[in-house]
Amino acid sequence: MSANDLPWFRFYPSDWLGGTRGMSATETGIYITLIANMYDRAEPLPEDFDRLARLCGTTKPALKKTLEILIEDGKIIKTDAGLWNSKVQKEIxxxxxxxxxxxxxxxxxxxxxxxxxxxxxxxxxxxxxxxxxxxxxxxxxxxxxxxxxxxxxxxxxxxxxxxxxxxxxxxxxxxxxxxxxxxxxxxxxxxxxxxxxxxxxxxxxxxxxxxxxxxxxxxxxxxxGPRSNLQQFPSDREKTRKEAEEAEKAEYRKRLAASRGEEVENAN
Structure with a gap:
């Protein structure tokens, strides 16, 4: 599955808050960035620490330290193909x-x-x-x-x-x-x-x-294909309705003008 086939994923705030409770801001930021990249690639991330540090906007030492914690907690797992997450696998x-x-x-x-x-x-x-x-x-x-x-x-x-x-x-x-x-x-x-x-x-x-x-x-x-009895999308019907209203107003003004002209003629 390519990234285009999975442009979104289900996110449950309560699960996320419960799963990241006790983690520092740095750990949480690196974790969600890694997860997002896994979804985007739909495959494990190569253990290229220089590249991963750039992706996460952090330093290489900080990335390595956080990864050790995430792996120890079971949130990130190591595979032959790279770094992965079990929930990402299930969602895909x-x-x-x-x-x-x-x-x-x-x-x-x-x-x-x-x-x-x-x-x-x-x-x-x-x-x-x-x-x-x-x-x-x-x-x-x-x-x-x-x-x-x-x-x-x-x-x-x-x-x-x-x-x-x-x-x-x-x-x-x-x-x-x-x-x-x-x-x-x-x-x-x-x-x-x-x-x-x-x-x-x-x-x-x-x-x-x-x-x-x-x-x-x-x-x-x-x-x-075959059309319904409406024959028009709502936007088309709205345009038609407005045109009909304008035509009706014009006809009313025409009749009103004609009526006033008749009254003036009778008065003379």
């Missing part, structure tokens, strides 16, 4: 398993859809990655979801597609570098403009294609 294995499970689930959905799709739809498939271009079916469109907030909340509990999007889909987007602030807004826009199944399929395509820019890829798949 967790991310790999979750990523593989999500990709496998997406692939199974595509295979199932391919068996059920109309043969005439095969040629309408949006452009896919080279390895999947001949096997991925076009997403089938279920009945468009309700856009009323109260109905949307009710459908969430029983909608497997939305649950998958908010769980597996969100985790995958997070693993690709998107923030926890960006993801809910994106998903809300997608689910407002398109049926949940279509959004899930688009995210699945991005997973299988290993898209480097997932949001652009997903948006392209959605726009090239």
């Amino acid at each position: 294995e967790f991310r790999e398993e979750k990523s593989n499970r999500s990709a496998s689930a997406a692939k199974q959905r595509w295979e199932k859809d391919q068996q059920n799709q109309d043969p005439d739809d095969a040629s309408a498939m949006p452009e896919q990655s080279e390895r999947n271009a001949k096997t991925m079916p076009r997403a089938r469109v279920p009945e468009a979801r309700s856009q009323k907030p109260e109905e949307r909340d009710k459908s969430l509990s029983g909608d497997d597609d939305e649950i998958w999007i908010l769980d597996e889909g969100s985790d995958w987007l997070l693993s690709k570098g998107l923030t926890e602030t960006q993801i809910p807004r994106l998903i809300d826009d997608w689910l407002t403009a398109y049926p949940a199944k279509q959004v899930r399929d688009a995210i699945g395509q991005a997973q299988i294609a290993a898209a480097n820019h997932p949001t652009s890829y997903i948006a392209k798949v959605l726009k090239n």
Whole structure:
């Protein structure tokens, strides 16, 4: 796994505070810097003390002294490949398993859809990655979801597609570098403009294609695929609404001016 595949890791403040209690500021700083570099490389760090000291912003003697303490406490372990951490190993294995499970689930959905799709739809498939271009079916469109907030909340509990999007889909987007602030807004826009199944399929395509820019890829798949009854993203609908309001105001001013002109003519 490369660094790009794991741009983040789970961090539990209570665990960290409990695990570093009693450590000096220097020891804590060197420890978290080593951990971060392990996650960034996704592999053990070579025992190059000069380089590690520069990475940690400390001196070589201070690094060696701190490493001895960390190794003695079991927080850093020595391996044939270099310095490593058991929790980093578990986290990487967790991310790999979750990523593989999500990709496998997406692939199974595509295979199932391919068996059920109309043969005439095969040629309408949006452009896919080279390895999947001949096997991925076009997403089938279920009945468009309700856009009323109260109905949307009710459908969430029983909608497997939305649950998958908010769980597996969100985790995958997070693993690709998107923030926890960006993801809910994106998903809300997608689910407002398109049926949940279509959004899930688009995210699945991005997973299988290993898209480097997932949001652009997903948006392209959605726009090239079947549309919902809304036909527009929320931003497009807002623009249309404002244009309609301006047209209505202009028409009102026109009628008002005409009405005043009639009154003046009658008075004469």
